[in-house]
Amino acid sequence: MKRVLTGIPVTAEIVRRFVAGETRDDLIRVAQTLLDSGRMVSVDFLGENTTDRAQADAMVAEYLSLINDLAALERSPRPGIEAPPVEVSVKLSALGQALPVDGPAIATENLRILCTKAAQADVWVTVDAEDHTTTDATLATVRELRREFPWLGAVVQSYLRRTERDCRELSGPGSRIRLCKGAYREPHEVAFQRAAEVTDSYLRCLEILLRGAGYPMVASHDPVPIAAAEDLAVETGRGPGRFELQMLYGIREAEQLRLVGAGYAVRVYVPYGSQWYGYLTRRLAERPANLTFFLRALVSK
Numbered sequence: 001m002k003r004v005l006t007g008i009p010v011t012a013e014i015v016r017r018f019v020a021g022e023t024r025d026d027l028i029r030v031a032q033t034l035l036d037s038g039r040m041v042s043v044d045f046l047g048e049n050t051t052d053r054a055q056a057d058a059m060v061a062e063y064l065s066l067i068n069d070l071a072a073l074e075r076s077p078r079p080g081i082e083a084p085p086v087e088v089s090v091k092l093s094a095l096g097q098a099l100p101v102d103g104p105a106i107a108t109e110n111l112r113i114l115c116t117k118a119a120q121a122d123v124w125v126t127v128d129a130e131d132h133t134t135t136d137a138t139l140a141t142v143r144e145l146r147r148e149f150p151w152l153g154a155v156v157q158s159y160l161r162r163t164e165r166d167c168r169e170l171s172g173p174g175s176r177i178r179l180c181k182g183a184y185r186e187p188h189e190v191a192f193q194r195a196a197e198v199t200d201s202y203l204r205c206l207e208i209l210l211r212g213a214g215y216p217m218v219a220s221h222d223p224v225p226i227a228a229a230e231d232l233a234v235e236t237g238r239g240p241g242r243f244e245l246q247m248l249y250g251i252r253e254a255e256q257l258r259l260v261g262a263g264y265a266v267r268v269y270v271p272y273g274s275q276w277y278g279y280l281t282r283r284l285a286e287r288p289a290n291l292t293f294f295l296r297a298l299v300s301k
Protein backbone atom coordinates (compact mmCIF):
# COMPACT_ATOMS: atom_id res chain seq x y z
CA MET A 1 0.00 0.00 0.00
CA LYS A 2 2.77 2.50 -0.85
CA ARG A 3 2.59 5.27 -3.37
CA VAL A 4 3.43 8.94 -3.73
CA LEU A 5 0.76 11.61 -3.33
CA THR A 6 1.64 15.23 -4.15
CA GLY A 7 5.32 14.37 -3.75
CA ILE A 8 4.95 12.65 -0.37
CA PRO A 9 5.11 8.88 0.10
CA VAL A 10 1.80 7.63 1.42
CA THR A 11 2.07 5.09 4.20
CA ALA A 12 -0.39 2.33 4.97
CA GLU A 13 -1.29 4.23 8.14
CA ILE A 14 -2.47 7.27 6.18
CA VAL A 15 -4.47 5.23 3.72
CA ARG A 16 -6.05 3.22 6.53
CA ARG A 17 -7.56 6.30 8.10
CA PHE A 18 -9.90 6.66 5.13
CA VAL A 19 -9.83 3.24 3.43
CA ALA A 20 -10.83 -0.05 5.11
CA GLY A 21 -7.99 -1.94 3.43
CA GLU A 22 -7.01 -3.43 0.11
CA THR A 23 -8.88 -6.73 0.41
CA ARG A 24 -12.49 -7.78 0.87
CA ASP A 25 -11.49 -9.52 4.12
CA ASP A 26 -10.20 -6.19 5.47
CA LEU A 27 -13.46 -4.54 4.45
CA ILE A 28 -15.66 -7.20 6.01
CA ARG A 29 -13.89 -6.83 9.38
CA VAL A 30 -14.40 -3.05 9.34
CA ALA A 31 -18.02 -3.33 8.18
CA GLN A 32 -18.89 -5.77 10.97
CA THR A 33 -17.36 -3.44 13.58
CA LEU A 34 -19.41 -0.53 12.23
CA LEU A 35 -22.61 -2.60 12.23
CA ASP A 36 -21.92 -3.74 15.79
CA SER A 37 -21.76 -0.08 16.84
CA GLY A 38 -25.28 0.60 15.51
CA ARG A 39 -24.11 2.27 12.30
CA MET A 40 -25.07 1.12 8.81
CA VAL A 41 -22.60 0.88 5.93
CA SER A 42 -22.33 1.70 2.26
CA VAL A 43 -19.34 0.00 0.67
CA ASP A 44 -17.40 1.29 -2.31
CA PHE A 45 -14.96 -0.99 -4.15
CA LEU A 46 -12.43 1.59 -5.29
CA GLY A 47 -11.87 2.08 -8.99
CA GLU A 48 -13.07 4.55 -11.57
CA ASN A 49 -12.70 5.45 -15.25
CA THR A 50 -12.53 1.92 -16.55
CA THR A 51 -10.87 1.90 -19.95
CA ASP A 52 -11.67 -1.57 -21.21
CA ARG A 53 -14.44 -4.11 -21.05
CA ALA A 54 -12.38 -6.68 -19.10
CA GLN A 55 -11.82 -4.15 -16.31
CA ALA A 56 -15.55 -3.43 -16.12
CA ASP A 57 -16.29 -7.16 -15.99
CA ALA A 58 -13.76 -7.62 -13.17
CA MET A 59 -15.45 -4.79 -11.28
CA VAL A 60 -18.85 -6.48 -11.63
CA ALA A 61 -17.38 -9.80 -10.41
CA GLU A 62 -15.88 -8.15 -7.31
CA TYR A 63 -19.16 -6.35 -6.50
CA LEU A 64 -21.09 -9.63 -6.81
CA SER A 65 -18.73 -11.32 -4.33
CA LEU A 66 -18.91 -8.26 -2.10
CA ILE A 67 -22.72 -8.33 -2.02
CA ASN A 68 -22.54 -12.02 -1.12
CA ASP A 69 -20.15 -11.37 1.77
CA LEU A 70 -22.07 -8.33 3.02
CA ALA A 71 -25.31 -10.32 3.06
CA ALA A 72 -23.68 -12.79 5.46
CA LEU A 73 -22.78 -10.12 8.05
CA GLU A 74 -24.56 -10.07 11.36
CA ARG A 75 -27.05 -7.21 11.45
CA SER A 76 -28.27 -5.58 14.64
CA PRO A 77 -31.77 -4.21 13.94
CA ARG A 78 -32.61 -0.85 15.52
CA PRO A 79 -36.15 0.14 16.49
CA GLY A 80 -37.93 2.21 13.85
CA ILE A 81 -35.22 1.70 11.21
CA GLU A 82 -36.13 -0.72 8.45
CA ALA A 83 -33.54 0.23 5.84
CA PRO A 84 -31.14 -2.58 4.98
CA PRO A 85 -28.05 -1.85 7.07
CA VAL A 86 -25.77 -2.83 4.21
CA GLU A 87 -25.53 -1.02 0.90
CA VAL A 88 -23.01 -0.83 -1.92
CA SER A 89 -22.06 2.41 -3.64
CA VAL A 90 -20.88 2.19 -7.20
CA LYS A 91 -19.41 4.50 -9.81
CA LEU A 92 -20.78 4.02 -13.31
CA SER A 93 -17.39 4.95 -14.76
CA ALA A 94 -16.08 1.81 -13.05
CA LEU A 95 -18.80 -0.23 -14.73
CA GLY A 96 -17.86 0.97 -18.22
CA GLN A 97 -19.78 4.25 -18.70
CA ALA A 98 -16.82 5.91 -20.45
CA LEU A 99 -16.03 3.04 -22.84
CA PRO A 100 -15.85 4.42 -26.40
CA VAL A 101 -18.52 2.14 -27.84
CA ASP A 102 -21.88 1.86 -26.02
CA GLY A 103 -20.38 2.93 -22.67
CA PRO A 104 -23.62 4.10 -20.98
CA ALA A 105 -25.52 1.00 -22.18
CA ILE A 106 -22.76 -1.31 -20.89
CA ALA A 107 -22.71 0.47 -17.51
CA THR A 108 -26.52 0.25 -17.29
CA GLU A 109 -26.45 -3.47 -18.04
CA ASN A 110 -23.69 -4.05 -15.47
CA LEU A 111 -25.62 -2.08 -12.87
CA ARG A 112 -28.70 -4.19 -13.63
CA ILE A 113 -26.65 -7.33 -12.83
CA LEU A 114 -25.58 -5.84 -9.49
CA CYS A 115 -29.10 -4.70 -8.61
CA THR A 116 -30.54 -8.15 -9.39
CA LYS A 117 -28.05 -9.77 -7.01
CA ALA A 118 -28.49 -7.03 -4.38
CA ALA A 119 -32.28 -7.42 -4.40
CA GLN A 120 -31.90 -11.13 -3.59
CA ALA A 121 -29.49 -10.33 -0.74
CA ASP A 122 -31.42 -7.43 0.86
CA VAL A 123 -28.57 -5.05 0.08
CA TRP A 124 -29.23 -1.58 -1.31
CA VAL A 125 -27.33 0.01 -4.21
CA THR A 126 -26.61 3.73 -4.65
CA VAL A 127 -24.90 5.23 -7.68
CA ASP A 128 -22.15 7.74 -6.87
CA ALA A 129 -21.96 11.14 -8.57
CA GLU A 130 -18.81 11.78 -10.60
CA ASP A 131 -17.78 14.85 -12.60
CA HIS A 132 -20.50 17.00 -14.19
CA THR A 133 -19.99 15.61 -17.70
CA THR A 134 -21.48 12.33 -16.48
CA THR A 135 -24.50 13.66 -14.54
CA ASP A 136 -27.10 13.35 -17.33
CA ALA A 137 -26.01 9.85 -18.35
CA THR A 138 -25.86 8.67 -14.73
CA LEU A 139 -29.30 10.01 -13.82
CA ALA A 140 -30.72 8.49 -17.02
CA THR A 141 -29.35 5.08 -16.02
CA VAL A 142 -30.79 5.40 -12.51
CA ARG A 143 -34.17 6.52 -13.89
CA GLU A 144 -34.27 3.52 -16.25
CA LEU A 145 -33.32 0.93 -13.61
CA ARG A 146 -35.62 2.35 -10.93
CA ARG A 147 -38.51 0.93 -12.97
CA GLU A 148 -37.21 -2.54 -11.99
CA PHE A 149 -35.48 -1.63 -8.73
CA PRO A 150 -37.42 1.25 -7.14
CA TRP A 151 -35.03 1.33 -4.17
CA LEU A 152 -32.00 2.17 -6.36
CA GLY A 153 -30.40 5.36 -5.03
CA ALA A 154 -28.53 8.23 -6.71
CA VAL A 155 -26.16 10.93 -5.48
CA VAL A 156 -26.51 14.64 -6.27
CA GLN A 157 -23.91 17.37 -5.59
CA SER A 158 -24.97 20.74 -4.19
CA TYR A 159 -22.02 22.55 -5.83
CA LEU A 160 -23.65 22.02 -9.24
CA ARG A 161 -25.97 24.85 -10.25
CA ARG A 162 -28.42 22.33 -11.74
CA THR A 163 -28.88 20.33 -8.53
CA GLU A 164 -31.73 22.31 -6.98
CA ARG A 165 -33.74 21.55 -10.13
CA ASP A 166 -32.67 17.89 -10.03
CA CYS A 167 -33.77 17.67 -6.39
CA ARG A 168 -37.24 18.95 -7.30
CA GLU A 169 -37.52 16.24 -9.95
CA LEU A 170 -36.06 13.55 -7.70
CA SER A 171 -38.01 14.18 -4.51
CA GLY A 172 -41.04 12.04 -5.40
CA PRO A 173 -42.32 8.97 -3.56
CA GLY A 174 -39.77 6.20 -3.08
CA SER A 175 -36.90 8.22 -4.55
CA ARG A 176 -33.69 7.59 -2.60
CA ILE A 177 -31.33 10.54 -3.01
CA ARG A 178 -27.97 11.10 -1.32
CA LEU A 179 -27.15 14.79 -1.12
CA CYS A 180 -23.47 15.72 -0.87
CA LYS A 181 -21.53 18.92 -1.59
CA GLY A 182 -19.41 17.44 -4.40
CA ALA A 183 -15.75 16.49 -4.55
CA TYR A 184 -14.51 17.19 -8.09
CA ARG A 185 -12.91 20.33 -9.49
CA GLU A 186 -15.64 21.86 -11.64
CA PRO A 187 -15.76 25.01 -13.81
CA HIS A 188 -17.58 28.19 -12.75
CA GLU A 189 -20.14 27.79 -15.56
CA VAL A 190 -21.62 24.68 -13.97
CA ALA A 191 -20.66 24.86 -10.30
CA PHE A 192 -20.64 27.27 -7.37
CA GLN A 193 -17.05 27.99 -6.39
CA ARG A 194 -17.29 29.58 -2.94
CA ALA A 195 -17.79 27.32 0.10
CA ALA A 196 -20.62 29.50 1.42
CA GLU A 197 -22.50 29.25 -1.90
CA VAL A 198 -22.11 25.48 -1.89
CA THR A 199 -23.44 25.26 1.68
CA ASP A 200 -26.37 27.58 0.83
CA SER A 201 -27.22 25.42 -2.15
CA TYR A 202 -26.94 22.33 0.07
CA LEU A 203 -29.44 23.84 2.51
CA ARG A 204 -31.91 24.66 -0.28
CA CYS A 205 -31.62 21.13 -1.70
CA LEU A 206 -31.93 19.63 1.77
CA GLU A 207 -35.17 21.48 2.34
CA ILE A 208 -36.61 20.25 -0.99
CA LEU A 209 -35.66 16.64 -0.23
CA LEU A 210 -36.78 16.60 3.40
CA ARG A 211 -40.09 18.27 2.55
CA GLY A 212 -40.52 15.87 -0.37
CA ALA A 213 -41.92 12.35 -0.47
CA GLY A 214 -38.69 10.41 -1.02
CA TYR A 215 -35.99 8.96 1.24
CA PRO A 216 -33.25 11.60 1.68
CA MET A 217 -29.70 10.63 2.59
CA VAL A 218 -27.93 13.62 4.11
CA ALA A 219 -24.25 13.08 3.37
CA SER A 220 -22.11 15.69 5.09
CA HIS A 221 -19.71 16.20 8.00
CA ASP A 222 -20.57 19.89 8.18
CA PRO A 223 -22.38 20.78 11.43
CA VAL A 224 -24.58 23.35 9.62
CA PRO A 225 -26.41 20.94 7.25
CA ILE A 226 -26.55 18.28 9.96
CA ALA A 227 -28.29 20.65 12.39
CA ALA A 228 -30.60 21.84 9.58
CA ALA A 229 -31.53 18.22 8.80
CA GLU A 230 -32.27 17.56 12.47
CA ASP A 231 -34.53 20.65 12.65
CA LEU A 232 -36.32 19.87 9.37
CA ALA A 233 -36.90 16.26 10.46
CA VAL A 234 -38.67 17.51 13.58
CA GLU A 235 -40.66 20.10 11.61
CA THR A 236 -41.76 17.64 8.91
CA GLY A 237 -42.35 14.75 11.34
CA ARG A 238 -39.78 12.51 9.67
CA GLY A 239 -38.77 9.75 12.06
CA PRO A 240 -35.33 8.08 11.89
CA GLY A 241 -36.74 5.43 9.53
CA ARG A 242 -37.46 8.02 6.83
CA PHE A 243 -34.07 9.62 6.22
CA GLU A 244 -30.40 8.94 6.92
CA LEU A 245 -27.38 10.93 8.04
CA GLN A 246 -24.23 9.75 6.28
CA MET A 247 -20.50 10.30 6.66
CA LEU A 248 -17.29 8.95 5.23
CA TYR A 249 -15.23 6.29 7.00
CA GLY A 250 -12.52 7.90 9.12
CA ILE A 251 -14.18 11.31 9.44
CA ARG A 252 -15.94 12.64 12.56
CA GLU A 253 -16.25 9.24 14.23
CA ALA A 254 -17.38 10.77 17.55
CA GLU A 255 -20.13 12.70 15.78
CA GLN A 256 -21.26 9.52 13.99
CA LEU A 257 -21.67 7.80 17.36
CA ARG A 258 -23.40 10.79 18.92
CA LEU A 259 -25.98 10.74 16.12
CA VAL A 260 -26.54 6.99 16.58
CA GLY A 261 -27.01 7.64 20.31
CA ALA A 262 -29.57 10.32 19.48
CA GLY A 263 -31.58 7.69 17.58
CA TYR A 264 -30.76 8.64 13.97
CA ALA A 265 -30.11 6.22 11.13
CA VAL A 266 -26.41 6.79 10.40
CA ARG A 267 -24.64 5.21 7.44
CA VAL A 268 -20.88 5.23 6.93
CA TYR A 269 -19.45 5.15 3.42
CA VAL A 270 -16.54 2.71 3.49
CA PRO A 271 -14.14 2.34 0.57
CA TYR A 272 -11.73 -0.55 0.07
CA GLY A 273 -9.41 -1.84 -2.64
CA SER A 274 -5.98 -1.12 -4.05
CA GLN A 275 -7.09 1.79 -6.25
CA TRP A 276 -7.29 4.28 -3.37
CA TYR A 277 -5.24 7.07 -4.95
CA GLY A 278 -8.05 9.16 -6.52
CA TYR A 279 -10.28 8.76 -3.46
CA LEU A 280 -7.54 9.77 -1.03
CA THR A 281 -6.54 12.79 -3.12
CA ARG A 282 -10.12 14.10 -2.89
CA ARG A 283 -10.21 13.56 0.92
CA LEU A 284 -6.91 15.39 1.45
CA ALA A 285 -7.95 18.24 -0.81
CA GLU A 286 -11.14 18.79 1.21
CA ARG A 287 -9.40 19.78 4.37
CA PRO A 288 -5.92 21.26 4.99
CA ALA A 289 -5.94 19.71 8.48
CA ASN A 290 -5.87 16.30 6.84
CA LEU A 291 -2.50 17.20 5.38
CA THR A 292 -1.25 17.94 8.92
CA PHE A 293 -2.55 14.57 10.04
CA PHE A 294 -0.80 13.03 7.09
CA LEU A 295 2.56 14.73 7.78
CA ARG A 296 2.37 13.94 11.52
CA ALA A 297 1.86 10.29 10.71
CA LEU A 298 4.90 10.41 8.42
CA VAL A 299 7.14 12.04 11.04
CA SER A 300 6.11 9.53 13.68
CA LYS A 301 7.06 6.61 11.40
Ligand code: FDA
Pocket (backbone or CB within 6 Å): 127, 128, 129, 130, 155, 157, 178, 180, 181, 182, 183, 184, 219, 220, 221, 222, 223, 246, 247, 248, 251, 252, 268, 269, 283, 284, 286, 287, 290
Ligand atom coordinates in the same frame (compact mmCIF):
# COMPACT_ATOMS: atom_id res chain seq x y z
P1 FDA B 1 -17.04 20.35 4.37
O1 FDA B 1 -15.99 19.81 3.46
O2 FDA B 1 -17.37 21.79 4.30
O3 FDA B 1 -16.62 19.97 5.85
C1 FDA B 1 -17.30 20.41 7.00
C2 FDA B 1 -16.58 19.93 8.26
O4 FDA B 1 -16.53 18.50 8.27
C3 FDA B 1 -15.12 20.34 8.33
O5 FDA B 1 -15.00 21.62 8.87
C4 FDA B 1 -14.54 19.25 9.18
O6 FDA B 1 -14.86 19.49 10.54
C5 FDA B 1 -15.26 18.04 8.71
N1 FDA B 1 -14.59 17.38 7.58
C6 FDA B 1 -14.99 17.44 6.29
N2 FDA B 1 -14.18 16.71 5.50
C7 FDA B 1 -13.24 16.18 6.29
C8 FDA B 1 -12.13 15.35 6.05
N3 FDA B 1 -11.84 14.91 4.80
N4 FDA B 1 -11.37 14.99 7.11
C9 FDA B 1 -11.67 15.42 8.35
N5 FDA B 1 -12.72 16.24 8.63
C10 FDA B 1 -13.49 16.62 7.63
N6 FDA B 1 -18.78 13.46 -3.50
C11 FDA B 1 -19.02 13.33 -4.82
O7 FDA B 1 -18.63 14.19 -5.61
N7 FDA B 1 -19.70 12.24 -5.29
C12 FDA B 1 -20.19 11.28 -4.47
O8 FDA B 1 -20.80 10.32 -4.93
C13 FDA B 1 -19.97 11.42 -3.06
N8 FDA B 1 -20.43 10.49 -2.18
C14 FDA B 1 -20.37 10.75 -0.83
C15 FDA B 1 -21.01 9.89 0.06
C16 FDA B 1 -21.02 10.20 1.42
C17 FDA B 1 -21.74 9.29 2.36
C18 FDA B 1 -20.35 11.37 1.88
C19 FDA B 1 -20.38 11.74 3.34
C20 FDA B 1 -19.70 12.20 1.01
C21 FDA B 1 -19.68 11.90 -0.35
N9 FDA B 1 -19.01 12.72 -1.26
C22 FDA B 1 -19.24 12.54 -2.60
C23 FDA B 1 -18.04 13.73 -0.79
C24 FDA B 1 -18.69 15.09 -0.62
O9 FDA B 1 -19.04 15.63 -1.86
C25 FDA B 1 -17.75 16.09 0.09
O10 FDA B 1 -16.60 16.23 -0.70
C26 FDA B 1 -17.35 15.69 1.49
O11 FDA B 1 -18.42 15.08 2.17
C27 FDA B 1 -16.93 16.92 2.29
O12 FDA B 1 -18.00 17.84 2.38
P2 FDA B 1 -18.81 18.14 3.74
O13 FDA B 1 -20.24 18.21 3.40
O14 FDA B 1 -18.46 17.14 4.75
O15 FDA B 1 -18.42 19.59 4.17
